[in-house]
Amino acid sequence: MESTKAEANGINNKQSKRLDYIQWEDYYMATAFLAAKRSKDPTCQVGACIVDELKRIVGIGYNGFPNGCSDDVFPWSKDSSDPLENKFMYVCHAELNAILNKNSATLRGCTMYVALFPCNECAKVIIQSGIREVVYMSDKHAHKPHTMASKEMLKAAGVSFRKFQPTVKRLVIDFEDIDRQNFSQLPQTPHKSLEELSEGKKD
């Protein structure tokens, strides 16, 4: 009798959880990739996402010029003979921005998910911030001195690093998905059983 009432109210309506939900690591790296989409750099967009030991995202960043240094005034080129006309003097790397944007008291013990292996300058900041692990997607500059120096420093400081292994090849965000979803999982509007209805007549 009781269970019939509960079922009528949609409470005991057993349904299994969905299984194609996004895995934690895919979620963090996708967050880094999404942040990279904010970058104005025409040739290379990098994003970084910092996660604490409780699996919480505590910092996100992408490469760009410092606050107050206009994207429309400072140069985005990279091969001018004048170093002052190239972006490198001015751009803040994604890793630095993610660390500076942190919304927790400390980054000690955190993991950084980042699209590109951090350079030597970012490695210094990563080490000093207390981040314990770096998970990267691409190591395309592995042969360059700034990456080699970075790896040496990270190793010496006990910051581990590993290549990201996605469980899916791509993730798509479709804003219109929300209007296509089936909301049958939501509790149904409570309705009265026949018994309750007949009881109601007494009122």
Ligand SMILES: O=c1ccn([C@H]2C[C@H](O)[C@@H](COP(=O)(O)O)O2)c(=O)[nH]1
């Ligand atoms: O670890 C890194 C390395 C690079 N970046 C940023 C800095 C620049 O905006 C670009 C690199 O530009 P290239 O045209 O590929 O030289 O990426 C970063 O944020 N983090």
